Amino acid sequence: MLSVYICEDDPQQLAMLTHYVRSYIMIEELDMELAIATRCPHELWTFIEEKKAFHGIFFLDIDLRATIDGIALGTQIRQKDHKCKIVFLTTHGEKMPLTFKYKIEALDYITKDDRVIIRDRVRSALMDTQTFYTTSQSKDTEILPFKVGNQSRFLPIDQIIYLETSAAKHRLNLHHEEGQLEIYGNLTDIEKMSKNFIRVHHAFLVNKKHVISINRTTREVVLTNGHIIFGSVRLLKNLY
Amino acid sequence: MLFHLIIYSHFFFILSSYLMLNTKIKKNKLLLSCIFFLTVLCCFIETHISFIGLFIFMIGLLLSNYFSDSVSTSMILLAKLLVSYYICFFLMKITSPFISFVIISDNNGFSILYLFTGIFLNGFLGYIIRPYLEYTLHKYNFLRKFIYFITCIWFLSNCYQIFMYLYFYPQNFQIQSLFIVLSVFFVFVLIIMILIIYSLESKKKVQQAQQQTQTAYEEIKIYSHALEISYQDLRAFRHDYNNILLSIQEFIDEDNLTGLTNYYHNHLKTTQEQVTTSFTRLDDIQNIGLSEIRSIIMHKLNKAQSLGIAVSLEVHEELLEKAKIDTVQLVRLIGILLDNAIEAAQESNTPSLSVAAFRQEDDVLVIIENTYSTSLSKEYLLKLNNLSTKGPERGIGLQNAAAIVKQENRLFIETRISDEHYTQTITIQQEE
Numbered sequence: 001m002l003s004v005y006i007c008e009d010d011p012q013q014l015a016m017l018t019h020y021v022r023s024y025i026m027i028e029e030l031d032m033e034l035a036i037a038t039r040c041p042h043e044l045w046t047f048i049e050e051k052k053a054f055h056g057i058f059f060l061d062i063d064l065r066a067t068i069d070g071i072a073l074g075t076q077i078r079q080k081d082h083k084c085k086i087v088f089l090t091t092h093g094e095k096m097p098l099t100f101k102y103k104i105e106a107l108d109y110i111t112k113d114d115r116v117i118i119r120d121r122v123r124s125a126l127m128d129t130q131t132f133y134t135t136s137q138s139k140d141t142e143i144l145p146f147k148v149g150n151q152s153r154f155l156p157i158d159q160i161i162y163l164e165t166s167a168a169k170h171r172l173n174l175h176h177e178e179g180q181l182e183i184y185g186n187l188t189d190i191e192k193m194s195k196n197f198i199r200v201h202h203a204f205l206v207n208k209k210h211v212i213s214i215n216r217t218t219r220e221v222v223l224t225n226g227h228i229i230f231g232s233v234r235l236l237k238n239l240y
Numbered sequence: 241m242l243f244h245l246i247i248y249s250h251f252f253f254i255l256s257s258y259l260m261l262n263t264k265i266k267k268n269k270l271l272l273s274c275i276f277f278l279t280v281l282c283c284f285i286e287t288h289i290s291f292i293g294l295f296i297f298m299i300g301l302l303l304s305n306y307f308s309d310s311v312s313t314s315m316i317l318l319a320k321l322l323v324s325y326y327i328c329f330f331l332m333k334i335t336s337p338f339i340s341f342v343i344i345s346d347n348n349g350f351s352i353l354y355l356f357t358g359i360f361l362n363g364f365l366g367y368i369i370r371p372y373l374e375y376t377l378h379k380y381n382f383l384r385k386f387i388y389f390i391t392c393i394w395f396l397s398n399c400y401q402i403f404m405y406l407y408f409y410p411q412n413f414q415i416q417s418l419f420i421v422l423s424v425f426f427v428f429v430l431i432i433m434i435l436i437i438y439s440l441e442s443k444k445k446v447q448q449a450q451q452q453t454q455t456a457y458e459e460i461k462i463y464s465h466a467l468e469i470s471y472q473d474l475r476a477f478r479h480d481y482n483n484i485l486l487s488i489q490e491f492i493d494e495d496n497l498t499g500l501t502n503y504y505h506n507h508l509k510t511t512q513e514q515v516t517t518s519f520t521r522l523d524d525i526q527n528i529g530l531s532e533i534r535s536i537i538m539h540k541l542n543k544a545q546s547l548g549i550a551v552s553l554e555v556h557e558e559l560l561e562k563a564k565i566d567t568v569q570l571v572r573l574i575g576i577l578l579d580n581a582i583e584a585a586q587e588s589n590t591p592s593l594s595v596a597a598f599r600q601e602d603d604v605l606v607i608i609e610n611t612y613s614t615s616l617s618k619e620y621l622l623k624l625n626n627l628s629t630k631g632p633e634r635g636i637g638l639q640n641a642a643a644i645v646k647q648e649n650r651l652f653i654e655t656r657i658s659d660e661h662y663t664q665t666i667t668i669q670q671e672e
Contacts, residue, residue: 071556096554096556096596097552097554097594098554098594098595098596098607098609099554099556099596099598102596102598102605102607102665103596103598103600103605148603148652148654148667149601149602149603149650149652149667149668149669150601150602150603150669150670150671151600151601151603151667152601166646167642167646168645168646168649169649178622178656178657178658179622179625179654179655179656179657179663180625180654180655181652181653181654181655181656181665182645182652182653182654183652225619225622225623226619226620226622226623227623
């Protein structure tokens with residue numbers, strides 16, 4: 001059973017949201033319940049404080065007319081549970097898409113100007129949450145945790161294409177399906193994290209699921225993102 | 241007299257090649273007079289106690305230059321001084337038979353010839369070496385360490401030499417009066433030297449302050465320009481708003497509800513989008529503490545706006561009051577990434593550029609997101625997107641960014657490419 005949490009300071013909009021959520025849970029026969037719908041962020045926080053994981057979706061207004069705003073509340077929620085879904089309700093002036101997406105990793109944000117849009121977005125948010133929880137529970141994805149600066153982050157190992165040593169000390173360049181980033185770590189430790197990681201060179205660690213072809217004479221390995229890396233004579237044999 | 245000049249000749253030689261190496265000195269009259277004073281003093285000391293004169297001369301030259309020059313680093317000054325010293329040293333060593341011949345012959349003509357050729361030769365060598373010196377120092381890192389090493393050796397060997405000299409020839413100090421005169425003179429000159437150095441340093445400080453006010457002025461100019469633009473936007477909006485109210489009143493006066501409904505859906509609904517996009521939240525810029533960072537972001541966003549790119553900025557909390565990294569490098573990095581973003585956004589069908597900054601755990605994240613041309617595929621960009629210098633395919637202007645990140649161990653950059661957006665993230669580690 002998943003929970004839906006709503007925090008919105010305007011009573012009319014709160015009633016509207018509650019109505020939409022209730023009706024969609026009924027219509028789509030979702031395995032969800034409306035846990036709390038409140039106007040006060042502190043009330044929401046005391047309600048969820050005891051829980052370890054929230055298993056559900058939050059609808060948060062940005063301007064809550066309280067000592068804490070929606071973003072700060074979202075940050076707190078995210079710190080306790082990185083899996084739950086958060087959707088922000090904003091007016092046009094408060095819209096901060098990048099902050100929502102990258103700081104809170106919000107599922108979506110709904111601008112409060114058109115009832116039809118709000119209705120549709122609430123529905124799709126509920127559906128997305130349902131599918132996320134059902135699929136993520138069924139399969140055990142391997143996850144690589146790592147540090148960037150002081151932040152702890154993680155990525156599913158399936159999405160990682162390869163890692164290479166960086167020019168800076170104690171750092172690696174991690175290439176994944178959508179780009180690349182620098183992380184702290186060393187290849188020897190990460191190699192042990194999954195059977196899919198193969199060391200082809202003292203400076204390269206590839207995910208064997210992402211290897212397209214190997215040229216044995218030139219010792220080049222072509223990867224799914226188009227990058228070509230070099231293997232060493234001794235270590236390249238691990239890939240065959 | 242000429243005989244004395246020959247004894248001091250190495251001062252002139254060193255000075256001539258050093259002046260050639262460091263051309264800036266010629267413009268600074270105060271420094272020139274200081275050097276002249278120094279030379280005279282050292283000549284005097286050298287007559288009585290050799291080695292010490294040269295020693296004081298070198299150190300005085302270095303100090304006075306260091307305090308008067310606000311641009312060069314001590315390393316470059318040291319290098320120039322050492323090079324001129326060793327040019328003179330080797331030339332003297334090579335021509336030592338000739339020098340002894342000149343001294344023994346006691347011929348004024350020969351002495352003058354020797355002095356002038358020496359000065360000319362040293363100056364000429366300095367002139368030749370000058371263009372290569374800074375370039376090689378900049379290019380080869382190990383040379384810099386080597387310079388400090390040589391300086392240490394030079395200093396120690398000179399100290400040793402002076403010590404030995406004073407230890408083995410105490411008869412030089414038998415004339416007490418000379419020693420007293422010398423020390424009084426020395427103290428006197430020292431005071432003057434200190435005064436000159438002090439004035440030179442205060443001048444340097446004034447220059448730096450001037451530079452700072454100059455940059456602050458630039459920032460204010462950029463900011464006021466941005467304010468002006470947003471004020472113009474606001475005025476245009478007020479004008480539109482009045483017109484809209486008037487036309488609505490018209491409909492209400494006529495009791496024409498269907499007309500009003502049509503008007504609302506056909507005209508007003510469409511302006512909503514405009515209002516929200518033209519009023520970008522650039523006022524958020526005040527939340528960034530460091531003025532350098534503020535001005536680079538402001539500057540680039542203004543540029544993007546003038547190129548017709550939809551711009552937005554999100555900084556919802558106060559951050560970057562101070563950075564623990566070199567802000568110049570951070571400004572460069574943000575500049576490079578924003579330039580890349582503007583360039584890419586320009587070629588897209590719906591050009592847009594968003595910048596966000598926020599705290600995450602103990603780090604500050606700066607995110608730059610832009611749209612890119614539809615003629616480029618995600619796959620192609622991913623292939624290009626390689627920060628490492630190892631691959632044959634190198635990133636788009638990213639090498640510079642990578643070089644900065646390599647230098648600053650508190651910076652991390654990340655690139656992410658989705659079907660519509662190209663996102664660059666800078667992580668600034670504030671605490672360790």
